[in-house]
């Protein structure tokens with residue numbers, strides 16, 4: 142029997158379709174179109190806009206480099222304005238759109254970077270968020286990765302992530318914040334801490350438990366082999382991560398991405414870092430966020446197409462049982 146499952150944070154229902162349950166080998170990654178000249182390799186710095194940040198290695202060469210996106214969705218210069226026209230609200234496109242180049246070498250998948258480059262990348266996320274926090278106009282910084290052309294990663298196969306900072310809170314993040322607060326108001330506990338405890342007791346959806354992080358396939362995933370990485374230490378802000386935790390996360394992220402690469406034959410994927418928004422300009426509004434929200438990373442391999450039913454209803458059909466997905470990933 143197919144099962145309907147509800148995500149405890151968002152209250153979103155998904156259908157776990159066991160009838161047409163798929164195995165890892167049922168998914169394939171389409172072959173890539175030809176690659177263009179890579180603007181992200183060492184020595185090609187003049188092909189990108191001037192860097193805004195970098196981490197240098199012993200030889201003076203950069204290890205991680207941040208540049209504004211060439212085709213920025215939003216720009217940081219200018220005065221922020223807001224308008225209303227009847228039912229329509231408008232804000233001009235003020236914000237940051239940056240590319241975080243994770244290695245000077247032409248390596249496509251983050252899974253193939255060494256831990257020290259992953260560490261420097263994760264540290265860069267933190268330092269960029271802290272820097273952008275000084276810009277009073279910004280409310281949120283979203284860090285994400287598009288790997289592979291079907292996941293929006295284009296044809297250049299050079300490992301990188303993106304950062305977008307916005308003067309508004311983003312819908313999906315807002316839903317998560319509201320869901321977490323709702324749960325906290327009722328239970329007086331963090332929903333993510335509760336999820337971690339439940340999953341560690343039961344273990345059937347746990348992929349990894351090491352270095353202070355839990356990796357799991359969520360109870361009600363939208364997509365096959367969707368994976369969450371959660372710090373065991375409760376904290377709403379990614380930027381408050383310790384140096385020891387950064388190294389732990391580097392090891393965990395590499396391991397998970399490598400498992401995914403092995404099991405699903407180098408699938409295209411996205412990940413997002415969900416951290417708390419900047420708490421301004423209404424500090425009172427965020428009264429319980431320190432206790433109710435818990436930062437995390439969500440990874441979704443790009444294995445199935447979202448079709449009309451999902452678009453029309455926001456109700457997803459996941460063709461793999463989460464417990465089986467976790468088992469495959471544990472053993473990969």
Ligand SMILES: [Zn+2]
Pocket residue numbers: 179180181182246247248298299
């Ligand atoms: Zn390159």
Ligand SMILES: [Zn+2]
Pocket residue numbers: 331332333334335374375376434435
């Ligand atoms: Zn928590």
Ligand SMILES: [Zn+2]
Pocket residue numbers: 317415437439
């Ligand atoms: Zn999330």
